[in-house]
Amino acid sequence: MIEKFLCKKDDALLDALRKINGNGKGVVFVTEADRLCGILTDGDIRRLLLNGHNLSERIEGLVKKEFVYAKQSEEYSQIIKKFSPYIRIIPVVDEGFRVVDYAECKTNVHVPLVSPDLTGNELEYLVEAFLSTWISSSGDYLGKFEKMFADFCECQYGVAVSNGTVALHLALMALGVGKGDEVIVPDLTFAATVNSVLHAQGTPVIVDVEKDSWCIDPAEIEKAITAKTKAIIPVHLYGQPCDIQAIMDIAKAHNLFVIEDCAEAHGALFDGKKVGSFGDIGCFSFFGNKIITTGEGGMCVTDSEKLDEKMRVIRDHGMSKTKKYWHEVVGYNYRMTNLQAAIGVGQLERIDDIISARGKIEERYRRELGREKLIEFQRNDLPRRKKITWLVSVLIKNGIKEACMSKLKERKIDIRPFFYPLSQMDIYKKYTFSNRVSCQLSEQGITFPTTANLNEDVFRVIKEVIKESAEKMSVSS
Ligand SMILES: Cc1ncc(COP(=O)(O)O)c(C=O)c1O
Numbered sequence: 150m151i152e153k154f155l156c157k158k159d160d161a162l163l164d165a166l167r168k169i170n171g172n173g174k175g176v177v178f179v180t181e182a183d184r185l186c187g188i189l190t191d192g193d194i195r196r197l198l199l200n201g202h203n204l205s206e207r208i209e210g211l212v213k214k215e216f217v218y219a220k221q222s223e224e225y226s227q228i229i230k231k232f233s234p235y236i237r238i239i240p241v242v243d244e245g246f247r248v249v250d251y252a253e254c255k256t257n258v259h260v261p262l263v264s265p266d267l268t269g270n271e272l273e274y275l276v277e278a279f280l281s282t283w284i285s286s287s288g289d290y291l292g293k294f295e296k297m298f299a300d301f302c303e304c305q306y307g308v309a310v311s312n313g314t315v316a317l318h319l320a321l322m323a324l325g326v327g328k329g330d331e332v333i334v335p336d337l338t339f340a341a342t343v344n345s346v347l348h349a350q351g352t353p354v355i356v357d358v359e360k361d362s363w364c365i366d367p368a369e370i371e372k373a374i375t376a377k378t379k380a381i382i383p384v385h386l387y388g389q390p391c392d393i394q395a396i397m398d399i400a401k402a403h404n405l406f407v408i409e410d411c412a413e414a415h416g417a418l419f420d421g422k423k424v425g426s427f428g429d430i431g432c433f434s435f436f437g438n439k440i441i442t443t444g445e446g447g448m449c450v451t452d453s454e455k456l457d458e459k460m461r462v463i464r465d466h467g468m469s470k471t472k473k474y475w476h477e478v479v480g481y482n483y484r485m486t487n488l489q490a491a492i493g494v495g496q497l498e499r500i501d502d503i504i505s506a507r508g509k510i511e512e513r514y515r516r517e518l519g520r521e522k523l524i525e526f527q528r529n530d531l532p533r534r535k536k537i538t539w540l541v542s543v544l545i546k547n548g549i550k551e552a553c554m555s556k557l558k559e560r561k562i563d564i565r566p567f568f569y570p571l572s573q574m575d576i577y578k579k580y581t582f583s584n585r586v587s588c589q590l591s592e593q594g595i596t597f598p599t600t601a602n603l604n605e606d607v608f609r610v611i612k613e614v615i616k617e618s619a620e621k622m623s624v625s626s
Contacts, residue, residue, distance in 0.1 A: 151248055154178050154240070156208060158186055162197065163204040165189050174253070176238050179212050184246040187212030188239075218242055219252055228252050229605050260598045260607055262563040263438045263540065266503055271495030278491035286465075288487030290494055295448070297497045298433075301416070302425040304450040306457035309485035309493075310464060313412040313434025316447035317345035317382065319483055320408045320430040323449075323459040326351045330379035335365035336570045336587035338384040341434075342410050343571050343580070346382070354378070355571050357583040361528050363542075363590055364391035371399055373582040380406040385414035385424045387527060387596070388539040393419045393427045400428075408432060412447075415440040416504045418535040425450050430460075435489075440539060441496035441503060443489035507538040510599050514541050517608035523547055523615055540565070540596035545615070550593055552618035560610050567594030 153172040156165045158181045168177045169191050179187040189212050197211055198204070219228040219241045231239055232254035241250040278290050291309060299307035310316050326332060332346040337358045346353040356369040365383045381400055383391040393409065400407045407428035411417075415433060417424045425431025433439075435446035449460055462470060467480025496503070511529075518524050525544040529536055545553055550566070557564050570591050571577040572584035598607065 151250060154251060155180055155248060156189070157181070158207070158209040158212070160208050161205050162194055162202065162208060162211065165208055166191070166194055166204065169194075174238055174251075178240040178248050178251075179208055180248065185218060185240055185242050185248050187214060188216040188218075189213075221249055229254065232606070254604065254606060259561045260563055260603065261600055262565055262596065262598050264600050265437055265442045266499075266506070266601070267442075267492070267495070269495045269499045271492045274491035274495045275488060278487050281487075283487045286484035286486055288490070290487050290490035291485065294443075294485075294490035294493040294497065297494060298448050299450050301423070301497060301500060302431060302433075302450045303423045304426050304431065305452045306450065306454070308449045308451075308457060308460040308464060309490060310447045310449065310483045311485055312445045313432060313436065313439075313447040314341040314345055315481070315483040316432035316434070316449050317341065317408065317410060318348045319460050319463055319481070320432055320449050321345060321349040321351065321380070322463050323456050324380060324406045324408070324429060326379050326406070329377060331375060331377040332379060333365075333370050333373055333381045333582075334571075335382075335384050335386070336572050336581070336584045337363060337568055337590060338386060338410070338571065339412070339568055340571065340574075340577075341412070342382055342384055343577055351379070352377070353571075353577070353580040355577065355581045355584065357586050358386070358590065359392070360586050360590075362389050362391065362531055362534070363387065363527065363594075364389055365396070366586070367392050367395040367399060369583050370396065374399075374403055374405070378403065378405055380408060382408045382410050383428075384410040384412075385417055387542040388414050388417055388537040389527060389531075390414065390417045390419040390424050390534045390536065392534075393424065394533070397427055412436075412439065413539040414537060416500065417537045420533050421535075426452070429453065430456060435493060435496075438540075440507070440537065441493065441500055443485065443493040443496070446485050446489045446493065504537050506601060507599060510601065510603065511538040511541045513603070514543075514597060514608075517605075518543075518611060521612065521615055523549065523619060538599065540599045542567070542594060542596045544590065544593040545595055546593065547619060547622060549615070549618040549622050550595060552621060553614050554595060556614040556618060557611065560614070562607060562610060563598055565596045567591045567596070 156177045165177050175191045221243050238253045240248045243249045295307035328350045330351045332351045333354045336355045343353045356373045359366045409428040409431040411425045412434035431450045433448045435443040463480045464483040467476045467478040469475040523546045527542045570587040572581035
Protein backbone atom coordinates (compact mmCIF):
# COMPACT_ATOMS: atom_id res chain seq x y z
CA MET A 150 0.00 0.00 0.00
CA ILE A 151 2.85 2.41 0.81
CA GLU A 152 4.30 1.44 -2.59
CA LYS A 153 1.78 3.81 -4.16
CA PHE A 154 3.65 6.69 -2.55
CA LEU A 155 7.24 5.72 -3.35
CA CYS A 156 9.50 6.97 -6.16
CA LYS A 157 13.22 6.47 -6.61
CA LYS A 158 15.45 9.49 -7.03
CA ASP A 159 16.40 8.19 -10.51
CA ASP A 160 12.76 8.21 -11.66
CA ALA A 161 11.53 10.92 -14.00
CA LEU A 162 9.09 13.65 -12.98
CA LEU A 163 6.53 11.88 -15.19
CA ASP A 164 6.88 8.72 -13.05
CA ALA A 165 6.27 10.81 -9.95
CA LEU A 166 3.22 12.39 -11.54
CA ARG A 167 1.85 8.93 -12.43
CA LYS A 168 2.30 7.79 -8.84
CA ILE A 169 0.58 10.92 -7.57
CA ASN A 170 -2.27 10.30 -9.97
CA GLY A 171 -2.50 6.71 -8.73
CA ASN A 172 -2.45 7.40 -4.99
CA GLY A 173 -4.79 10.38 -5.22
CA LYS A 174 -3.07 12.14 -2.34
CA GLY A 175 -1.01 14.72 -4.24
CA VAL A 176 2.36 13.57 -2.93
CA VAL A 177 5.19 11.03 -3.37
CA PHE A 178 8.05 10.14 -1.08
CA VAL A 179 11.41 9.89 -2.84
CA THR A 180 13.92 7.24 -1.82
CA GLU A 181 17.57 6.52 -2.40
CA ALA A 182 18.71 2.96 -1.65
CA ASP A 183 15.39 2.46 0.14
CA ARG A 184 16.00 5.41 2.47
CA LEU A 185 13.75 8.46 2.38
CA CYS A 186 15.55 11.39 0.75
CA GLY A 187 12.82 13.81 -0.27
CA ILE A 188 9.16 14.63 -0.85
CA LEU A 189 7.53 15.84 -4.03
CA THR A 190 4.01 17.19 -4.30
CA ASP A 191 1.84 17.84 -7.34
CA GLY A 192 2.24 21.54 -6.54
CA ASP A 193 6.06 21.17 -6.67
CA ILE A 194 5.79 19.53 -10.10
CA ARG A 195 3.48 22.27 -11.37
CA ARG A 196 5.93 24.94 -10.25
CA LEU A 197 8.86 23.06 -11.83
CA LEU A 198 7.04 22.88 -15.17
CA LEU A 199 6.17 26.57 -15.01
CA ASN A 200 9.86 27.28 -14.41
CA GLY A 201 10.82 25.52 -17.62
CA HIS A 202 11.59 21.97 -16.44
CA ASN A 203 10.11 19.04 -18.31
CA LEU A 204 8.53 15.77 -17.31
CA SER A 205 11.36 13.58 -18.59
CA GLU A 206 13.88 15.12 -16.16
CA ARG A 207 15.05 13.00 -13.26
CA ILE A 208 13.69 13.76 -9.84
CA GLU A 209 17.14 13.89 -8.31
CA GLY A 210 18.27 17.46 -8.05
CA LEU A 211 14.73 18.81 -8.23
CA VAL A 212 13.39 17.44 -4.98
CA LYS A 213 13.57 19.53 -1.80
CA LYS A 214 16.07 18.23 0.71
CA GLU A 215 14.27 19.66 3.69
CA PHE A 216 11.01 17.98 4.50
CA VAL A 217 8.77 16.98 7.34
CA TYR A 218 8.51 13.34 8.38
CA ALA A 219 7.57 11.31 11.41
CA LYS A 220 9.30 8.41 13.10
CA GLN A 221 7.37 5.22 13.63
CA SER A 222 8.25 5.38 17.33
CA GLU A 223 6.67 8.81 17.80
CA GLU A 224 3.39 9.29 19.67
CA TYR A 225 0.36 10.34 17.69
CA SER A 226 0.21 13.54 19.77
CA GLN A 227 3.71 14.47 18.57
CA ILE A 228 3.07 13.54 14.95
CA ILE A 229 -0.04 15.69 14.78
CA LYS A 230 1.98 18.79 15.70
CA LYS A 231 3.92 18.46 12.44
CA PHE A 232 0.93 19.30 10.29
CA SER A 233 0.17 22.80 9.11
CA PRO A 234 -2.32 24.32 6.68
CA TYR A 235 0.18 23.41 3.90
CA ILE A 236 1.43 20.05 5.10
CA ARG A 237 -1.36 17.52 5.24
CA ILE A 238 0.45 14.20 4.56
CA ILE A 239 3.83 13.16 5.89
CA PRO A 240 5.88 9.97 5.54
CA VAL A 241 6.49 7.76 8.56
CA VAL A 242 9.92 6.09 8.69
CA ASP A 243 11.40 3.22 10.66
CA GLU A 244 14.81 3.19 12.36
CA GLY A 245 16.54 2.55 9.03
CA PHE A 246 14.80 5.63 7.54
CA ARG A 247 12.71 3.39 5.31
CA VAL A 248 9.20 4.67 4.60
CA VAL A 249 6.75 2.32 6.30
CA ASP A 250 3.57 4.39 6.43
CA TYR A 251 2.15 7.86 6.07
CA ALA A 252 0.23 10.11 8.44
CA GLU A 253 -2.55 12.31 7.20
CA CYS A 254 -4.32 15.26 8.74
CA LYS A 255 -7.91 15.39 7.57
CA THR A 256 -9.15 18.86 8.39
CA ASN A 257 -11.92 18.72 5.97
CA VAL A 258 -13.63 15.78 7.54
CA HIS A 259 -16.81 16.52 9.31
CA VAL A 260 -16.26 16.73 13.07
CA PRO A 261 -19.51 15.45 14.58
CA LEU A 262 -21.02 16.98 17.70
CA VAL A 263 -21.14 13.66 19.49
CA SER A 264 -20.85 10.01 18.66
CA PRO A 265 -21.87 7.26 21.04
CA ASP A 266 -19.21 4.98 22.48
CA LEU A 267 -20.50 1.48 21.73
CA THR A 268 -17.18 -0.29 22.08
CA GLY A 269 -18.02 -2.57 25.02
CA ASN A 270 -20.37 -5.55 25.18
CA GLU A 271 -23.28 -3.70 23.57
CA LEU A 272 -23.24 -5.67 20.31
CA GLU A 273 -22.80 -9.02 22.04
CA TYR A 274 -25.75 -8.38 24.36
CA LEU A 275 -27.87 -7.02 21.54
CA VAL A 276 -27.28 -10.15 19.47
CA GLU A 277 -27.98 -12.32 22.50
CA ALA A 278 -31.28 -10.51 23.10
CA PHE A 279 -32.11 -10.82 19.40
CA LEU A 280 -31.36 -14.54 19.29
CA SER A 281 -33.40 -15.11 22.45
CA THR A 282 -36.40 -13.84 20.41
CA TRP A 283 -37.35 -11.63 23.39
CA ILE A 284 -37.20 -8.52 21.27
CA SER A 285 -40.21 -6.63 22.60
CA SER A 286 -40.79 -5.32 26.09
CA SER A 287 -40.18 -8.51 28.08
CA GLY A 288 -36.85 -10.20 28.59
CA ASP A 289 -33.96 -10.54 30.99
CA TYR A 290 -32.11 -7.42 29.93
CA LEU A 291 -34.96 -5.10 30.89
CA GLY A 292 -35.01 -6.01 34.58
CA LYS A 293 -31.23 -6.06 34.63
CA PHE A 294 -30.95 -2.62 33.04
CA GLU A 295 -33.53 -1.12 35.40
CA LYS A 296 -31.78 -2.55 38.45
CA MET A 297 -28.31 -1.50 37.30
CA PHE A 298 -29.40 2.02 36.43
CA ALA A 299 -31.33 2.49 39.69
CA ASP A 300 -28.21 1.34 41.56
CA PHE A 301 -26.08 3.76 39.56
CA CYS A 302 -28.44 6.58 40.58
CA GLU A 303 -28.46 5.41 44.21
CA CYS A 304 -32.22 4.84 43.97
CA GLN A 305 -34.43 1.90 44.87
CA TYR A 306 -36.39 1.56 41.66
CA GLY A 307 -35.95 2.15 37.94
CA VAL A 308 -38.72 2.09 35.32
CA ALA A 309 -37.39 1.90 31.76
CA VAL A 310 -39.37 3.74 29.09
CA SER A 311 -39.18 4.49 25.40
CA ASN A 312 -37.57 7.95 25.67
CA GLY A 313 -36.77 10.79 28.05
CA THR A 314 -39.81 12.86 27.12
CA VAL A 315 -42.26 10.14 28.10
CA ALA A 316 -40.22 9.54 31.26
CA LEU A 317 -41.19 13.10 32.30
CA HIS A 318 -44.80 12.60 31.25
CA LEU A 319 -45.00 9.30 33.11
CA ALA A 320 -43.59 10.93 36.24
CA LEU A 321 -46.16 13.74 36.06
CA MET A 322 -48.98 11.22 35.57
CA ALA A 323 -47.82 9.07 38.47
CA LEU A 324 -47.75 12.14 40.72
CA GLY A 325 -51.26 13.03 39.63
CA VAL A 326 -50.39 16.30 37.90
CA GLY A 327 -53.22 17.32 35.61
CA LYS A 328 -55.56 20.07 34.51
CA GLY A 329 -55.28 23.26 36.54
CA ASP A 330 -51.98 22.28 38.17
CA GLU A 331 -49.03 24.61 37.69
CA VAL A 332 -45.60 23.10 37.15
CA ILE A 333 -42.50 25.29 37.37
CA VAL A 334 -39.89 24.68 34.66
CA PRO A 335 -36.74 26.58 33.62
CA ASP A 336 -36.73 28.88 30.59
CA LEU A 337 -33.45 27.47 29.33
CA THR A 338 -34.01 23.81 28.52
CA PHE A 339 -34.90 21.45 25.73
CA ALA A 340 -38.60 21.73 24.84
CA ALA A 341 -39.36 18.21 26.10
CA THR A 342 -39.40 19.55 29.67
CA VAL A 343 -42.25 21.96 29.04
CA ASN A 344 -43.99 19.72 26.51
CA SER A 345 -44.35 16.97 29.08
CA VAL A 346 -46.29 19.37 31.35
CA LEU A 347 -48.59 20.28 28.46
CA HIS A 348 -49.02 16.59 27.57
CA ALA A 349 -50.20 16.07 31.16
CA GLN A 350 -52.61 19.02 30.67
CA GLY A 351 -50.83 20.97 33.39
CA THR A 352 -49.90 24.65 33.13
CA PRO A 353 -46.19 25.32 32.82
CA VAL A 354 -44.72 28.31 34.63
CA ILE A 355 -41.45 29.27 33.01
CA VAL A 356 -38.86 30.82 35.30
CA ASP A 357 -35.36 32.17 34.78
CA VAL A 358 -32.04 30.43 35.39
CA GLU A 359 -28.99 31.32 37.49
CA LYS A 360 -26.21 33.28 35.80
CA ASP A 361 -23.45 31.05 37.15
CA SER A 362 -24.88 27.56 36.79
CA TRP A 363 -27.25 28.19 33.85
CA CYS A 364 -29.78 26.04 35.79
CA ILE A 365 -33.17 27.00 37.22
CA ASP A 366 -32.92 29.71 39.87
CA PRO A 367 -34.41 28.70 43.26
CA ALA A 368 -35.14 32.35 44.06
CA GLU A 369 -37.25 32.61 40.90
CA ILE A 370 -39.04 29.35 41.75
CA GLU A 371 -39.99 30.75 45.12
CA LYS A 372 -41.37 33.93 43.55
CA ALA A 373 -43.43 31.96 41.01
CA ILE A 374 -45.21 29.68 43.48
CA THR A 375 -48.99 30.11 43.71
CA ALA A 376 -51.81 28.16 45.32
CA LYS A 377 -52.03 26.16 42.10
CA THR A 378 -48.40 25.09 42.01
CA LYS A 379 -48.13 21.32 42.24
CA ALA A 380 -44.61 20.45 41.06
CA ILE A 381 -41.20 21.71 40.00
CA ILE A 382 -39.13 20.22 37.19
CA PRO A 383 -35.55 21.40 37.69
CA VAL A 384 -33.26 20.54 34.75
CA HIS A 385 -29.61 19.65 35.33
CA LEU A 386 -28.55 21.51 32.22
CA TYR A 387 -25.57 20.53 30.03
CA GLY A 388 -24.31 18.23 32.80
CA GLN A 389 -24.47 20.87 35.55
CA PRO A 390 -26.42 19.99 38.70
CA CYS A 391 -29.04 22.54 39.76
CA ASP A 392 -29.03 23.90 43.28
CA ILE A 393 -31.14 20.86 44.04
CA GLN A 394 -31.00 20.98 47.83
CA ALA A 395 -32.38 24.52 47.85
CA ILE A 396 -35.11 23.37 45.46
CA MET A 397 -35.95 20.39 47.68
CA ASP A 398 -36.19 22.73 50.69
CA ILE A 399 -38.59 25.02 48.81
CA ALA A 400 -40.64 22.03 47.67
CA LYS A 401 -40.87 20.73 51.22
CA ALA A 402 -41.92 24.12 52.59
CA HIS A 403 -44.69 24.44 49.98
CA ASN A 404 -45.67 20.78 49.74
CA LEU A 405 -44.67 20.43 46.08
CA PHE A 406 -43.44 17.48 44.06
CA VAL A 407 -40.01 17.56 42.41
CA ILE A 408 -39.29 15.73 39.17
CA GLU A 409 -35.62 16.04 38.29
CA ASP A 410 -34.96 16.27 34.56
CA CYS A 411 -31.59 14.54 34.38
CA ALA A 412 -31.64 13.89 30.62
CA GLU A 413 -28.26 15.61 30.24
CA ALA A 414 -26.56 14.83 33.52
CA HIS A 415 -26.20 11.09 34.25
CA GLY A 416 -23.78 10.75 37.15
CA ALA A 417 -23.55 14.45 38.11
CA LEU A 418 -23.38 15.03 41.87
CA PHE A 419 -24.70 17.50 44.41
CA ASP A 420 -23.13 17.20 47.87
CA GLY A 421 -21.67 13.92 46.63
CA LYS A 422 -25.12 12.46 45.86
CA LYS A 423 -26.25 11.52 42.37
CA VAL A 424 -28.74 13.74 40.56
CA GLY A 425 -32.04 11.95 40.12
CA SER A 426 -31.98 10.71 43.71
CA PHE A 427 -33.19 13.96 45.33
CA GLY A 428 -36.64 14.49 43.88
CA ASP A 429 -39.74 12.30 44.01
CA ILE A 430 -38.78 10.97 40.59
CA GLY A 431 -35.66 11.44 38.45
CA CYS A 432 -36.03 11.24 34.65
CA PHE A 433 -33.27 10.31 32.22
CA SER A 434 -32.87 10.11 28.45
CA PHE A 435 -30.83 7.53 26.56
CA PHE A 436 -31.05 9.23 23.16
CA GLY A 437 -28.00 8.69 20.92
CA ASN A 438 -26.30 11.93 21.97
CA LYS A 439 -26.71 11.37 25.71
CA ILE A 440 -24.12 10.16 28.23
CA ILE A 441 -25.21 6.59 27.69
CA THR A 442 -27.58 5.51 24.98
CA THR A 443 -30.03 2.79 24.06
CA GLY A 444 -30.77 4.39 20.68
CA GLU A 445 -33.95 5.94 21.95
CA GLY A 446 -34.88 5.32 25.57
CA GLY A 447 -35.41 6.75 29.01
CA MET A 448 -35.78 5.85 32.68
CA CYS A 449 -37.65 7.07 35.75
CA VAL A 450 -35.91 6.41 39.06
CA THR A 451 -37.49 6.71 42.48
CA ASP A 452 -37.24 5.56 46.07
CA SER A 453 -40.99 5.19 46.38
CA GLU A 454 -42.43 1.70 45.96
CA LYS A 455 -45.85 3.23 45.35
CA LEU A 456 -44.64 5.51 42.56
CA ASP A 457 -42.68 2.65 41.01
CA GLU A 458 -45.82 0.52 40.90
CA LYS A 459 -47.94 3.37 39.52
CA MET A 460 -45.43 4.10 36.78
CA ARG A 461 -45.26 0.44 35.77
CA VAL A 462 -49.04 0.33 35.39
CA ILE A 463 -49.30 3.59 33.40
CA ARG A 464 -46.34 2.56 31.22
CA ASP A 465 -48.15 -0.62 30.24
CA HIS A 466 -51.55 0.68 29.01
CA GLY A 467 -52.78 1.16 32.58
CA MET A 468 -53.18 -2.59 32.87
CA SER A 469 -53.48 -4.23 36.31
CA LYS A 470 -50.32 -6.08 37.30
CA THR A 471 -52.37 -8.86 38.82
CA LYS A 472 -55.25 -9.15 36.35
CA LYS A 473 -54.34 -9.33 32.67
CA TYR A 474 -56.36 -7.07 30.35
CA TRP A 475 -57.95 -5.34 33.32
CA HIS A 476 -57.34 -1.58 33.09
CA GLU A 477 -57.39 0.56 36.20
CA VAL A 478 -56.27 3.84 34.67
CA VAL A 479 -55.99 5.25 31.16
CA GLY A 480 -52.41 4.33 30.44
CA TYR A 481 -49.89 4.54 27.63
CA ASN A 482 -47.51 2.25 25.84
CA TYR A 483 -44.26 3.77 27.06
CA ARG A 484 -42.31 0.51 27.29
CA MET A 485 -38.68 0.00 26.38
CA THR A 486 -37.66 -3.06 24.38
CA ASN A 487 -35.36 -5.81 25.56
CA LEU A 488 -33.10 -4.97 22.59
CA GLN A 489 -32.66 -1.40 23.82
CA ALA A 490 -32.09 -2.62 27.37
CA ALA A 491 -29.38 -5.01 26.13
CA ILE A 492 -27.49 -2.05 24.66
CA GLY A 493 -28.12 -0.16 27.90
CA VAL A 494 -26.55 -2.91 30.01
CA GLY A 495 -23.45 -2.82 27.80
CA GLN A 496 -23.30 0.94 28.22
CA LEU A 497 -23.85 0.86 31.97
CA GLU A 498 -20.99 -1.55 32.48
CA ARG A 499 -18.71 1.25 31.34
CA ILE A 500 -20.60 4.36 32.42
CA ASP A 501 -17.89 5.59 34.79
CA ASP A 502 -15.27 5.29 32.04
CA ILE A 503 -17.57 6.98 29.53
CA ILE A 504 -18.16 9.89 31.93
CA SER A 505 -14.47 10.19 32.66
CA ALA A 506 -13.57 10.13 28.93
CA ARG A 507 -16.05 12.94 28.26
CA GLY A 508 -14.57 14.88 31.16
CA LYS A 509 -11.14 14.52 29.56
CA ILE A 510 -12.46 15.93 26.29
CA GLU A 511 -13.65 19.00 28.18
CA GLU A 512 -10.33 19.30 30.04
CA ARG A 513 -8.60 19.32 26.68
CA TYR A 514 -10.83 22.14 25.43
CA ARG A 515 -10.08 24.07 28.59
CA ARG A 516 -6.34 23.55 28.08
CA GLU A 517 -6.43 24.49 24.41
CA LEU A 518 -8.92 27.36 24.55
CA GLY A 519 -8.82 28.42 28.21
CA ARG A 520 -6.80 31.54 27.41
CA GLU A 521 -9.17 32.76 24.70
CA LYS A 522 -10.65 35.94 26.17
CA LEU A 523 -13.88 35.68 24.22
CA ILE A 524 -14.71 32.18 25.42
CA GLU A 525 -16.22 31.57 28.84
CA PHE A 526 -16.53 27.91 29.81
CA GLN A 527 -19.43 26.48 31.78
CA ARG A 528 -18.50 26.77 35.48
CA ASN A 529 -16.93 23.65 36.96
CA ASP A 530 -16.08 25.16 40.33
CA LEU A 531 -19.48 25.80 41.86
CA PRO A 532 -19.63 24.78 45.52
CA ARG A 533 -21.33 21.47 46.33
CA ARG A 534 -21.79 20.62 42.63
CA LYS A 535 -19.83 18.18 40.52
CA LYS A 536 -20.81 18.54 36.91
CA ILE A 537 -20.26 15.97 34.24
CA THR A 538 -19.59 16.74 30.61
CA TRP A 539 -22.54 16.24 28.34
CA LEU A 540 -21.63 18.67 25.58
CA VAL A 541 -18.70 21.01 26.06
CA SER A 542 -20.60 24.25 26.51
CA VAL A 543 -19.30 27.80 26.38
CA LEU A 544 -20.39 31.38 26.02
CA ILE A 545 -18.90 33.34 23.14
CA LYS A 546 -18.62 37.00 24.07
CA ASN A 547 -18.79 40.30 22.19
CA GLY A 548 -21.68 39.41 19.90
CA ILE A 549 -19.64 37.16 17.61
CA LYS A 550 -21.49 33.91 18.26
CA GLU A 551 -23.46 33.85 15.01
CA ALA A 552 -20.39 34.70 12.92
CA CYS A 553 -18.37 31.99 14.67
CA MET A 554 -21.13 29.45 14.20
CA SER A 555 -21.44 29.95 10.47
CA LYS A 556 -17.66 29.93 9.95
CA LEU A 557 -17.23 26.77 12.02
CA LYS A 558 -20.00 25.09 10.06
CA GLU A 559 -18.28 26.06 6.80
CA ARG A 560 -15.17 24.39 8.15
CA LYS A 561 -17.18 21.27 8.89
CA ILE A 562 -17.04 21.55 12.67
CA ASP A 563 -20.42 20.59 14.00
CA ILE A 564 -21.36 23.05 16.71
CA ARG A 565 -24.76 23.80 18.14
CA PRO A 566 -26.30 26.91 19.62
CA PHE A 567 -27.74 26.69 23.12
CA PHE A 568 -31.42 25.98 23.40
CA TYR A 569 -33.56 29.01 22.60
CA PRO A 570 -35.34 30.26 25.71
CA LEU A 571 -38.82 28.74 25.81
CA SER A 572 -40.15 32.22 26.54
CA GLN A 573 -39.15 33.39 23.05
CA MET A 574 -41.29 30.86 21.23
CA ASP A 575 -44.89 31.73 20.41
CA ILE A 576 -46.32 28.46 21.69
CA TYR A 577 -44.76 28.85 25.16
CA LYS A 578 -44.55 32.65 25.58
CA LYS A 579 -47.75 32.93 27.57
CA TYR A 580 -46.37 30.72 30.34
CA THR A 581 -43.40 33.00 31.08
CA PHE A 582 -42.79 34.23 34.61
CA SER A 583 -39.17 35.44 34.23
CA ASN A 584 -36.49 35.04 31.56
CA ARG A 585 -33.78 37.75 31.55
CA VAL A 586 -30.69 35.60 32.25
CA SER A 587 -31.86 32.75 30.01
CA CYS A 588 -32.11 35.14 27.06
CA GLN A 589 -28.62 36.52 27.68
CA LEU A 590 -27.09 33.06 27.97
CA SER A 591 -28.89 31.68 24.95
CA GLU A 592 -27.66 34.59 22.85
CA GLN A 593 -24.05 33.69 23.62
CA GLY A 594 -24.05 29.96 24.19
CA ILE A 595 -22.73 27.23 21.94
CA THR A 596 -21.67 23.63 22.37
CA PHE A 597 -18.51 22.25 20.83
CA PRO A 598 -18.02 18.76 19.37
CA THR A 599 -17.65 16.41 22.31
CA THR A 600 -16.20 13.36 20.63
CA ALA A 601 -13.06 11.35 21.31
CA ASN A 602 -10.06 11.70 18.97
CA LEU A 603 -10.42 15.40 18.26
CA ASN A 604 -7.20 16.45 16.57
CA GLU A 605 -5.28 19.68 17.14
CA ASP A 606 -6.77 21.09 14.00
CA VAL A 607 -10.17 21.48 15.63
CA PHE A 608 -8.70 23.76 18.28
CA ARG A 609 -6.62 25.65 15.74
CA VAL A 610 -9.68 26.22 13.55
CA ILE A 611 -11.79 27.35 16.54
CA LYS A 612 -9.08 29.83 17.56
CA GLU A 613 -8.75 31.12 13.99
CA VAL A 614 -12.51 31.51 13.62
CA ILE A 615 -12.84 33.42 16.89
CA LYS A 616 -9.98 35.72 15.90
CA GLU A 617 -11.39 36.32 12.40
CA SER A 618 -14.90 36.96 13.73
CA ALA A 619 -13.64 39.35 16.42
CA GLU A 620 -11.56 41.25 13.86
CA LYS A 621 -14.47 41.47 11.47
CA MET A 622 -16.70 42.74 14.26
CA SER A 623 -14.23 45.44 15.32
CA VAL A 624 -13.83 46.57 11.69
CA SER A 625 -17.56 46.82 11.10
CA SER A 626 -18.38 48.55 14.40
C1 LIG B 1 -33.36 18.53 29.22
C2 LIG B 1 -33.98 17.43 28.41
N1 LIG B 1 -35.13 16.92 28.83
C3 LIG B 1 -35.75 15.93 28.16
C4 LIG B 1 -35.21 15.41 27.00
C5 LIG B 1 -35.99 14.40 26.24
O1 LIG B 1 -35.34 13.19 26.03
P1 LIG B 1 -35.68 12.29 24.74
O2 LIG B 1 -35.03 12.94 23.57
O3 LIG B 1 -35.07 10.97 25.08
O4 LIG B 1 -37.14 12.24 24.60
C6 LIG B 1 -34.00 15.91 26.53
C7 LIG B 1 -33.42 15.33 25.34
O5 LIG B 1 -32.88 15.79 24.45
C8 LIG B 1 -33.37 16.96 27.24
O6 LIG B 1 -32.23 17.49 26.81
